[in-house]
């Protein structure tokens with residue numbers, strides 16, 4: 001009985017790994033077929049990334065004023081990605097891509113030679129309960145992974161309405177050997193969908209060493 005449970009669990013783990021690899025390959029293929037050609041046409045090897053781009057308000061606004069740079073927004077929820085896509089279409093932007101992807105998997109799918117110029121995280125899920133802190137996006141291992149795919153001096157901009165998550169993030173920026181806290185103005189001042197819902201927000205920025 002115990003043996004069959006172990007086999008069942010190991011089969012589950014195997015399936016999970018296969019599905020994860022499929023998702024990463026799919027995004028990698030999309031990079032090669034759609035994003036790499038656009039980067040070439042812009043004569044660029046870098047892009048701006050928004051993690052958790054939701055309905056795409058903010059990134060669409062940012063991309064519209066910088067037509068010579070490339071922007072990618074990722075989100076876990078298909079419906080949000082579709083909404084963001086329709087905003088992109090109405091604004092007729094060819095330098096903007098929205099992709100359904102999980103942040104860590106997305107980073108694994110970035111082709112060699114292409115790097116993140118800066119990353120934006122706005123109003124991420126705060127996971128307020130202590131037992132759920134492990135689900136927060138900002139973790140040491142995530143900062144290490146992001147650092148490896150970012151350009152030197154790349155910035156990571158973070159904004160939240162949740163003071164405890166803000167303090168957590170500042171602490172992680174301080175203690176990580178690849179990032180340092182950096183005083184920098186938020187580079188594009190249009191609000192995100194969630195920003196409109198909260199009276200207060202807290203912002204910080206880290207620079208890659």
Ligand SMILES: C[S@@+](CC[C@H](N)C(=O)[O-])C[C@H]1O[C@@H](n2cnc3c(N)ncnc32)[C@H](O)[C@@H]1O
Pocket residue numbers: 051052053054055074075076077080101102103104121122123124125137192193194195
């Ligand atoms: C509270 S919403 C904020 C949306 C947008 N940034 C804004 O300010 O309006 C957080 C978004 O992050 C997405 N998200 C959460 N974890 C993610 C992850 N690991 N990778 C990609 N997206 C994620 C969620 O699906 C959700 O749409």
